[in-house]
Amino acid sequence: MGKPLKVVKYNSQSRVYYQLLMITVLFMSFFGFSLFLSGAFNKVKSADDKLVKEYELTRAYRRLYVDLLNMETGVRGFQITGSQALLEPYTTANAKLTNDLDLAKQKAKEIPGEYQQIEHWEDSIINYASLLDAQVKNKNNYRDAIPSAADLIQQKQSMDMLRDQIGNRINNKLSEIEKTYIENNKLSRNYSIAIIFGNIMFFGLCVGAFMFILRRERALMHAEERIKKSENLYRTVLDAVNDGVFEYDIDTRNIFLSQAHQNALGYDFHASGVDAEQYSHHIHPDDMPKFAEQITAMIAGERNSYQTELRLMRANGEYVWHMSRTFSLRDASDRVTKIVGINVNIDEQKKREIELEHLNAELETFTYVTSHDLRSPLVNLKGFSKELQFSIKDLDKEIEKITDKIDKNHQQQINEIIHKDIGESVNFIISSVDRMDNLTKALLDLARIGRYEIKLEKIDVKQLVETCVDSLGFEIKENNIELSVHDLPIVVSDKVALTQIFGNLIENAIKYRRDDITSKIEISCTTGPSEYRFSIKDNGRGIDDADKGKIFELFRRARNVGQVRGEGLGMAYVRATIRRLGGDIDFTSKVGEGTNFIFTIPKKLITSSSDTTPEAIET
C-alpha cells in the first residue's frame, strides 16, 4: 500500500522541478533578449552619433571650402577693379577663416584619421591666406600694382590643390554619410523588428504559460474531485462494513474510526476523528502495553504489520474481544505516517475459547488432584495390608511355638483361617490396590500430556522405531514375530512423545497377536501434502465392530483380549499424545485378519504460543 503513494509523490516532485526549469528558461531568455536589445540599441545609437559627427565635420569642411572660395573671388575682383566693395567677401571670409579652421580641427579630432588630414591642409591654408593678404596690401599701397605671373601661378596652384582636396574630401564624406545613413536606417529597422518580434514572442510565452497554468489547475481540480469521490466511496464502504476500520495519523495523533465501528461500540466521536490519548482509554488496560509496544515498533519501522487479540470498551463500559490487524503506511521518504487497521469482533468465539480453556484446565486439574488425592489412601491400603501379611507371619511363628498344645482339628482350622481366609483376602486387597495404583498413575500420565511441553527436534523415525523394537526384543524373539520396518522419513517432532506412540502401538500389536499363526507386524509411512501417515499393521486378532467405538475411550477394553493384561488406558493415552503433536489416529480392523493403526503427524508443527492462555492451565 505504501508503494503507489510513493510514486505519486515522486511524480509531483518531478513536476515541480520541471516547472522550476521552465521558469528559469523563460527568465533567462527574457534576460538574454533584454541584453540583446540594449546591445542593439547602443549599436544604433553609436552609429547615429558617428553619423552626426561625420556630418558636422563635413559641414566644417564645407565652410572652410566656402571661405577659401570667397577669399579668392574677393581678392580677384579687387585686383581687377580696385573696388573696395568687391573686396568685401574676402574680408568677411578672411575674418571667419581662423574660427572655421579651429572648428574643423575640433570636429576632426573626434573622428580617427581626420586630424592629420586637416593639419596637412592647415599649412597650405595659412600659406594661401598670407599670399592673398600680401596681394591685398600690395594693391592698397599701389593702386596700379599687378601681381606677377609667378605669384598668380603659385596662388592658382595652392588654390587648386586646396579646392580639389577639400572638395573631394567633402564629396567622399557626403557619399560615405549617405551610405552610413542607409546602413543606420537598416540597423534601426532591424532593431524595431527585433523589438516587435520579441514582444510577440513574450506575449506568446505569457499566453502559453497562462494556458499551461489553466490546464494544470483544471487537472488538479479534476484530481481533487476524483480523490474526493473515491474518499467518499471509501468512507461509504467503511461505514457499510461491519468490521471496524481505524486509521491513526502519527503526526496529528488523530484516530479515525469507521461509523459502523463506532455504532457497534456505541461511540459517538467527531467525524474528524478522536485524539489517540482519548482513544487509548477504550482498550483494556491488560491488553494496552502489548498493543502500544507493537504500534511503537511499527512507527519505528521495525515491522509493517501486526495482529493481536484485544478487548475494546463499549460506551457502557463492557469489554468486547476484537481481532485487530494493523498495517503501516509510509511516505516518499519511507517514514511511517499512518497506521490503518481492521478490528473484527471475535467476542463470542473468544469467550467460548476461554471457556473451553478454563474447562480444559479444570478437567486437567481435576484429574490431577483426584489421582493425587487417591494416592494418599492407597498408601494406607498398601501399607496396612502389607503390615497384615507381616502380622500373619508373626502369628504363624507364635502358633508354631504352641502347636503341641493345640489338637489337630483346631490346628487345621486355625491354619485355614490364617492362610486361606485372612491370607487370601489380604492378597486380593493387595492385587486390587496395585491395580488401582496403576489406574491412578495412568490417569496422572494422561493429565500430564496436556501440560507436557513439546520439544521439537529432527528425528530419524526409522532409527526411533528400531530402538522401540529393540526394547521389545525379548517378546518378539520369544513369539517368533516377523517384524518389518519400511522406509521412514526424518521428521521434526517431539522425540519422547513419538517414542511412546510407537512403543505403545507396537506393544499392542504384539500383545493382541494370534497364537495359531506366525505374527507379522509391518511399519510403513506415506507422505501427504502436509502430513506424514504412519501405519502399524498386524495380522492379529482384530477388533470386533462392536468394540471399535471404545478403543480410544478411557478404561475400556475390548472383549477378546483374553489373558492379556492392561489398564485399558493405552490407546487413550496414545491418541492424546498424537493430538498433542497436532496429528490424529484411526484404524481399520477385521476380527481374525488383523488391525491397521494409521496415525498422522503434521510436517510443520505450529507450537501454539499461548499468549492468551489463562494462568489456570499452567498450574
Next chain:
Amino acid sequence: MLSSTATAFEIIMIEDDMGHAHLIKKNLARAGICNKIQHFDNGQKALDFFFNEDSNMDADKLLVLLDLNLPEVDGYEILKRLKSDTRTDKIPVVILTTTDNPREVDKCYELGCNAYVTKPVEYDNFSEAIQKLGLLLAIVKLPNIKHD
C-alpha cells in the same frame, strides 16, 4: 541400633492421615528411632503449638516432619510461618508427602524446607524410605539456637 541419646530431640509430626502417621511411627521405630514423637493431625493445632504464648516449646530440641495437604492450615503455610519467624526458623523441617510434582518440591525449598521426602505408594518402598529417613534423623545434628 544407633544411640539416640546424642540427639535427644523431639519429633513433631504434622500429618492428618492417621494411617500414615501410624505407618511412619512404625517404620521409624524399625529404624531404631525412639525419640519422642508428638503428632498433630491438623495444621492449626500445629501452629498453636509453635506460636502460642503459653506453649512450652523448646525450639532447639525439635525436628518437624510436615505433610502438605492438611485441613484448616496447609503445609506450605506452616512452613512459611516457621521459616519466617526468628524463634522457629532454625528448626529443621522435613517435608513428607505423597506429592512428587517438581513444582511443589521447588516451592517448598524456596520456602526454606531442609529436606523433601516423597511417600512412595508401594509399601516396600515406603517402609524403606521412612527407615532411611530414620537412619538420617539418628545422626542429624541440630543447630544451637542462641537466645538473646
